[in-house]
Amino acid sequence: MLAGKRSFSVCSRTMASKTPVGFIGLGNMGNPMAKNLVKHGYPVIVYDVFPEACKEFQDLGAQVTESPADVAERADRIITMLPSSPHAKEVYTGGNGILKKVKKGSLLIDSSTIDPAVSKELAKAAEKTGAVFMDAPVSGGVGAARAGNLTFMVGGVEQEFNAAKELLTCMGSNVVYCGEVGTGQAAKICNNMLLAISMIGTAETMNLGIRLGLDPKLLAKILNMSSGRCWSSDTYNPVPGVMEGVPSANNYQGGFGTTLMAKDLGLAQISATSTKTPVPLGSQAHQIYRMMCAKGYALKDFSAVFQFLREEESL
Amino acid sequence: MLAGKRSFSVCSRTMASKTPVGFIGLGNMGNPMAKNLVKHGYPVIVYDVFPEACKEFQDLGAQVTESPADVAERADRIITMLPSSPHAKEVYTGGNGILKKVKKGSLLIDSSTIDPAVSKELAKAAEKTGAVFMDAPVSGGVGAARAGNLTFMVGGVEQEFNAAKELLTCMGSNVVYCGEVGTGQAAKICNNMLLAISMIGTAETMNLGIRLGLDPKLLAKILNMSSGRCWSSDTYNPVPGVMEGVPSANNYQGGFGTTLMAKDLGLAQISATSTKTPVPLGSQAHQIYRMMCAKGYALKDFSAVFQFLREEESL
Amino acid sequence: MLAGKRSFSVCSRTMASKTPVGFIGLGNMGNPMAKNLVKHGYPVIVYDVFPEACKEFQDLGAQVTESPADVAERADRIITMLPSSPHAKEVYTGGNGILKKVKKGSLLIDSSTIDPAVSKELAKAAEKTGAVFMDAPVSGGVGAARAGNLTFMVGGVEQEFNAAKELLTCMGSNVVYCGEVGTGQAAKICNNMLLAISMIGTAETMNLGIRLGLDPKLLAKILNMSSGRCWSSDTYNPVPGVMEGVPSANNYQGGFGTTLMAKDLGLAQISATSTKTPVPLGSQAHQIYRMMCAKGYALKDFSAVFQFLREEESL
Amino acid sequence: MLAGKRSFSVCSRTMASKTPVGFIGLGNMGNPMAKNLVKHGYPVIVYDVFPEACKEFQDLGAQVTESPADVAERADRIITMLPSSPHAKEVYTGGNGILKKVKKGSLLIDSSTIDPAVSKELAKAAEKTGAVFMDAPVSGGVGAARAGNLTFMVGGVEQEFNAAKELLTCMGSNVVYCGEVGTGQAAKICNNMLLAISMIGTAETMNLGIRLGLDPKLLAKILNMSSGRCWSSDTYNPVPGVMEGVPSANNYQGGFGTTLMAKDLGLAQISATSTKTPVPLGSQAHQIYRMMCAKGYALKDFSAVFQFLREEESL
Incomplete structure (x- = not known):
């Protein structure tokens, strides 16, 4: 048997x-x-x-x-x-x-x-x-x-x-x-999808706050004691100058590469498609990391999405 | 003077x-x-x-x-x-x-x-x-x-x-x-935008994980000890049965109404537009809460986005 | 040989x-x-x-x-x-x-x-x-x-x-x-992805115009003589009352089912992921048709996205 | 009187x-x-x-x-x-x-x-x-x-x-x-929102088709005789080499500047927010043109979104 x-x-x-x-x-x-x-x-x-x-x-x-x-x-x-x-x-x-x-x-x-x-x-x-x-x-x-x-x-x-x-x-x-079998992958994919979403969310929120006149350190502090708190805001903040010892303090070197995040989001996308699960923000996060890869960010840490979004418009 | x-x-x-x-x-x-x-x-x-x-x-x-x-x-x-x-x-x-x-x-x-x-x-x-x-x-x-x-x-x-x-x-x-002046509003708008993003992200991630065979409590536990952790996953989880004492444990009654979240996201959108700040996930979150309002979720807690997304397709 | x-x-x-x-x-x-x-x-x-x-x-x-x-x-x-x-x-x-x-x-x-x-x-x-x-x-x-x-x-x-x-x-x-080999599929997938995008675009545009006070027939006429023109606006308009002989004139019966469109968009998504092609609107269109399937639209014509989006918010 | x-x-x-x-x-x-x-x-x-x-x-x-x-x-x-x-x-x-x-x-x-x-x-x-x-x-x-x-x-x-x-x-x-009063603006905003959506849609579709092995001219021809047809595909195609006499044939010079499109999409966004109209693709189009402005495309024709999306990923 x-x-x-x-x-x-x-x-x-x-x-x-x-x-x-x-x-x-x-x-x-x-x-x-x-x-x-x-x-x-x-x-x-x-x-x-x-x-x-x-x-x-x-x-x-x-x-x-x-x-x-x-x-x-x-x-x-x-x-x-x-x-x-x-x-x-x-x-x-x-x-x-x-x-x-x-x-x-x-x-x-x-x-x-x-x-x-x-x-x-x-x-x-x-x-x-x-x-x-x-x-x-x-x-x-x-x-x-x-x-x-x-x-x-x-x-x-x-x-x-x-x-x-x-x-x-x-x-x-x-x-x-x-x-x-397969749930190990599922857990990893799920974690990284939520991570990507909250990292992009943190980056665009910090950027918006800064443009509205808030000091980035103060804004991070407010978020971290409020309901906007997440790992990307309190442990791995993407804005240079807010925290020490994270990739954003080191020109986004080291850490978890954008190209790897894009790969994991691709897997999430495939799993969501095959299970017919709507993942509106996950799919958008995938697209954003995909575009970043094409714009020279492939080897930077994935928190560089702040840099990608913050650039000022200029004519 | x-x-x-x-x-x-x-x-x-x-x-x-x-x-x-x-x-x-x-x-x-x-x-x-x-x-x-x-x-x-x-x-x-x-x-x-x-x-x-x-x-x-x-x-x-x-x-x-x-x-x-x-x-x-x-x-x-x-x-x-x-x-x-x-x-x-x-x-x-x-x-x-x-x-x-x-x-x-x-x-x-x-x-x-x-x-x-x-x-x-x-x-x-x-x-x-x-x-x-x-x-x-x-x-x-x-x-x-x-x-x-x-x-x-x-x-x-x-x-x-x-x-x-x-x-x-x-x-x-x-x-x-x-x-x-104005930074009080800015801080609030920023927090709520990031909150909406991470709530929707948590909802879609939990939903995907469940469909991939993960137990929701276990998935929440894994996320909360990992980089996907956020307030919406560890304090206000949107999946019924994962936590006690939150709106998801009470048919999404009480809490912070979807229509109020939609309003705050509208303010974030207006601020982002006037400062020319890209907020790709924030704008998508706005659209999702907007659609929820039109689908009968206006007075439910905003964590009901899990319910909105989880419904199974049926012919 | x-x-x-x-x-x-x-x-x-x-x-x-x-x-x-x-x-x-x-x-x-x-x-x-x-x-x-x-x-x-x-x-x-x-x-x-x-x-x-x-x-x-x-x-x-x-x-x-x-x-x-x-x-x-x-x-x-x-x-x-x-x-x-x-x-x-x-x-x-x-x-x-x-x-x-x-x-x-x-x-x-x-x-x-x-x-x-x-x-x-x-x-x-x-x-x-x-x-x-x-x-x-x-x-x-x-x-x-x-x-x-x-x-x-x-x-x-x-x-x-x-x-x-x-x-x-x-x-x-x-x-x-x-x-x-494969380009037949590619052509079909590409056409249907663009079709889905322009159909949703037409639906949300018509809806916005109506809420801003425009008559739907007049708006369709203006779009169709301008740069917003597309097959979805001029041949298959999704707004009831604008055209005869299309599914929107018949309660969205007949035509091309939402569930089939969702399937084709899933294929587009898989192809885009495997070729690392950014398709920001295509992936969003996929999510929207996915959500529609879960909300009871699976068997309606895909132009019913107008109906899905138009519902008024109510408390 | x-x-x-x-x-x-x-x-x-x-x-x-x-x-x-x-x-x-x-x-x-x-x-x-x-x-x-x-x-x-x-x-x-x-x-x-x-x-x-x-x-x-x-x-x-x-x-x-x-x-x-x-x-x-x-x-x-x-x-x-x-x-x-x-x-x-x-x-x-x-x-x-x-x-x-x-x-x-x-x-x-x-x-x-x-x-x-x-x-x-x-x-x-x-x-x-x-x-x-x-x-x-x-x-x-x-x-x-x-x-x-x-x-x-x-x-x-x-x-x-x-x-x-x-x-x-x-x-x-x-x-x-x-x-x-106001419907003139409404008509213009609506047309340009649909235009932006179908242009981005055309750009990502053409890009996907090309990566899947289709000849761009042939793909344009197929779309233009099918339901994917739109002004952006048949009159103002964004892919260099497909048409003559359009900005894509001239390095995206002339035409309608990306920064102007971003402005009009901002107006559409404000109108949609104030009328509580969901515009999921319109808001995403706004974000994309906003990002393009920040990446040096402000003065190029808005069809340059093809160029923005097509760049190959490289490590």
């Missing part, structure tokens, strides 16, 4: 917790995440489409493989961190994908941010091979990845959550169970 | 702090506000366009007058609480308006929520008569007006702020100086 | 022009389209997921089959008319799909309105079997389908266009070649 | 049709308009806030005056062409305004584009002096002003329309009666 096999495998995995862990996708985020696994004593088996990305891990003692399928042959716990839905499809279900050689009972954790509908597809495909797939996208950027304090939002079979958590806590300080 | 006269008057006003205070506009908000002045021992001289609104105050020992000009003749401190810009213009500059008979050095405090440009006009007109005009719109509804814990956002000459505060603290727990 | 085989097949197809034609999808649109093929003397081989939809065709002498694969076995020219991308994927690439048994050189014409990216996928899959896939979505509703004057927008290899046109002219009066 | 006096004056005005006509506001538009009056044999009495603007007219034999009041003293038919609502208020009701010295029965025609509510205010003020005020904003730019083929949209008492038309036909080829 499948369920029986699965719980057995979970058992064996847990017992041998320092058996090798596969890691696929060693980019800006994957690199420090995988290193944190190494630091916690896990033997790591890596793959990246760019061989040079693996080199550093070879020096750390990791096994380097030739394909996702190879990783799946050697490790029964695998974490993937990939840039988009098509990449994830290829790594899991492609010709040399994980599912070609995955062992029954393996635990597959995808930390990419992708369309929740794709997560569900991959979970179904994994189930057919007897493996368990969970989506576990992260919140927090490269800094949090290095420091090991990412937040993971996890979707999948609840019985497997503890097994996933064991690994994810090596890389994050916060591991939240969200529900069935 | 005008400035000299003015500071002298301030002085005389301050010395005689329990001299009569005029109050014009005894509606849902003005009524409890004026009563709080009475409770604090101020003799009150009242006027309302509907004579029956004054009756209750006659019984409380207040003088009832025939016109705003009459009030101005008998009191050198006057508070006005009116529904819109045209009403404020009429009460101050109309044929029987305050300015027809205002005494030099009088302090005129307008707690109406109106276009900041109109506040500036009225301040100029008042200045010509030797009186001082301040805008002091409130945040908080009828409940806060009764309890005397409104927030006042005050714009006007800074030297007069203490004189205004003396009266306003009888009616509010929070009196904030915002800057020159 | 594949190209050689293909042109040979084309040749044989053309020579035997009254050989059987397959038709899959006999819904509201497919039914009258297939009947027009019969009227033009083509033997038709039909399949529909609902067997009863085929019955009528049996009586007309058509062969009824058990699956799309069966159709492909018996006909080397097939037309499909399906409700959405997933249906099209299933009919072409599913377990009993066309491509399981398609003959080399077959011509596959998909008249469904789907994501152009899916059309491209299907074309690639068809190419691997030696068949030719073209997308040919239609403009015009059930009435035009019956009358045989649909417009077809065709994407695919140009050399095959004449072969497709031979069949499509039996069902439509206008067959336009748009470019490579 | 006032009505009697008025019709008498009309009569005397008509009989002496080549009596002097006042003209106030000799800017880009007013200059060629006033010249066309001169060409038609009308003695002209001019005023402009910049004295140098009058010089040219002195050379043409016109009387130059010191103030709007002076003009009103010498002419009983006056045309005004001013940049905005505050200017119009000043010229009519200011200290040296027309109404200070206007003769009973005078005909005052304001061709400025302003808030229709302001037109109504000015009409009321004029009526108190026994004069007749009409609003008659124009459509068409500097070229049409020079060529004398502007379109005038006229609001005011219908009996005075012919008297106004006599003068306006010297400057325009099309003089349309729209209804009571």
Whole structure:
């Protein structure tokens, strides 16, 4: 019986917790995440489409493989961190994908941010091979990845959550169970959509207030003690001079890039379209970050929308 | 010298702090506000366009007058609480308006929520008569007006702020100086615009998350510990069942009416247009509350936007 | 050589022009389209997921089959008319799909309105079997389908266009070649997005004009001789009483349903997201038709947006 | 009786049709308009806030005056062409305004584009002096002003329309009666709002189509024979290379400036707000032209929105 096999495998995995862990996708985020696994004593088996990305891990003692399928042959716990839905499809279900050689009972954790509908597809495909797939996208950027304090939002079979958590806590300080497969992605997409809306809202509100004669610091203070308060106004204010230690104090460098926000809003848009959910401000936020990307803001922090909106008209 | 006269008057006003205070506009908000002045021992001289609104105050020992000009003749401190810009213009500059008979050095405090440009006009007109005009719109509804814990956002000459505060603290727990005339209105409009944006954003985000399979309480919890957090998600969540003691737990009754939010967003729109400030989400929020008013939501709390958006499509 | 085989097949197809034609999808649109093929003397081989939809065709002498694969076995020219991308994927690439048994050189014409990216996928899959896939979505509703004057927008290899046109002219009066595979869909999606935008624009403009005191007929006349003119103002005016013979003159019955417009705008949204194209008004139009669907307008003509927007606010 | 006096004056005005006509506001538009009056044999009495603007007219034999009041003293038919609502208020009701010295029965025609509510205010003020005020904003730019083929949209008492038309036909080829005072402005604002919406819609649609692989000329052709057709697609296409003789063929020079479109959309917004009319796309169009003004497009033709949206994202 499948369920029986699965719980057995979970058992064996847990017992041998320092058996090798596969890691696929060693980019800006994957690199420090995988290193944190190494630091916690896990033997790591890596793959990246760019061989040079693996080199550093070879020096750390990791096994380097030739394909996702190879990783799946050697490790029964695998974490993937990939840039988009098509990449994830290829790594899991492609010709040399994980599912070609995955062992029954393996635990597959995808930390990419992708369309929740794709997560569900991959979970179904994994189930057919007897493996368990969970989506576990992260919140927090490269800094949090290095420091090991990412937040993971996890979707999948609840019985497997503890097994996933064991690994994810090596890389994050916060591991939240969200529900069935795809809900990790859903939670992330939802948070970022609301974040984008409230950031743009904060930027246009601060700009309007300034033009109406209010001092920006005073306005921020008033908002933050009132019902307009939000994370973008009280923790990450987009107006230069209002707060220290945020991207707006540093010419919008660092932080969470506009192009990444535009990507997440695109995913929100696709999910809203397929579920026929009206998201009037979310769709407008998507358009605004899209336009910003085209106007040279792609690599600036997403709070640069204040700069985008504030420019004075001139003839 | 005008400035000299003015500071002298301030002085005389301050010395005689329990001299009569005029109050014009005894509606849902003005009524409890004026009563709080009475409770604090101020003799009150009242006027309302509907004579029956004054009756209750006659019984409380207040003088009832025939016109705003009459009030101005008998009191050198006057508070006005009116529904819109045209009403404020009429009460101050109309044929029987305050300015027809205002005494030099009088302090005129307008707690109406109106276009900041109109506040500036009225301040100029008042200045010509030797009186001082301040805008002091409130945040908080009828409940806060009764309890005397409104927030006042005050714009006007800074030297007069203490004189205004003396009266306003009888009616509010929070009196904030915002800057020159009009900035009280600006602060209020800004806060409410950001509030509307983040409320709609919260509503559409919660709705999307629910349709993607997330439990609403869990989603709210995730947002509230993440960067999507805002007052509308953590203090006034629009989804029934997520929080107690908020309008969404009571069929969207009570709270801040959709029609009032639409009015404030209209003021924000006018201010943004006249200062040429782009407010892409603010203008969209205005349109959404406008449509809600036309669909029967006018008297429901503004968090009912969740209900407006959640309805399932059906053929 | 594949190209050689293909042109040979084309040749044989053309020579035997009254050989059987397959038709899959006999819904509201497919039914009258297939009947027009019969009227033009083509033997038709039909399949529909609902067997009863085929019955009528049996009586007309058509062969009824058990699956799309069966159709492909018996006909080397097939037309499909399906409700959405997933249906099209299933009919072409599913377990009993066309491509399981398609003959080399077959011509596959998909008249469904789907994501152009899916059309491209299907074309690639068809190419691997030696068949030719073209997308040919239609403009015009059930009435035009019956009358045989649909417009077809065709994407695919140009050399095959004449072969497709031979069949499509039996069902439509206008067959336009748009470019490579997917461009038929692109043209349709683009037209409908602009149509939705200008219809909503016309509705809100007419509504504003009426509230500002203009007579609706006069306003329409002024717009139509000025730069605001569009098909929605001069041919399909959404305001009751302005024109005869349009859905607005008949309580918004007939015409092009709001739910269908919402679907097409969803496709536009997906295409815009995947090509990173900013479509600020198109995305807003999508949201508005989405909200209308949830408010009971799903089956009304899409010009009912005037009715949706015009309702007066009332307390 | 006032009505009697008025019709008498009309009569005397008509009989002496080549009596002097006042003209106030000799800017880009007013200059060629006033010249066309001169060409038609009308003695002209001019005023402009910049004295140098009058010089040219002195050379043409016109009387130059010191103030709007002076003009009103010498002419009983006056045309005004001013940049905005505050200017119009000043010229009519200011200290040296027309109404200070206007003769009973005078005909005052304001061709400025302003808030229709302001037109109504000015009409009321004029009526108190026994004069007749009409609003008659124009459509068409500097070229049409020079060529004398502007379109005038006229609001005011219908009996005075012919008297106004006599003068306006010297400057325009099309003089349309729209209804009571303010409806001329309303018609213009409505047309330009729909124009802005359909222009942005055309721009984003063409851009999307191009990115989906369609040839722009072909796409324009398809739209123009379909329901997406509008003036912006078939007469003033915003995509370079699609049409000749339009601003898009000339780097968006000439035509109707983005800053002027933003102004008219601001007026539409104010009118919509005051009449509580939802204009979801109109308000978004306003925001987009506002952002364009801030991004250096202020003086380009408004069809440059295609250029604004088309820029490719780049990292």
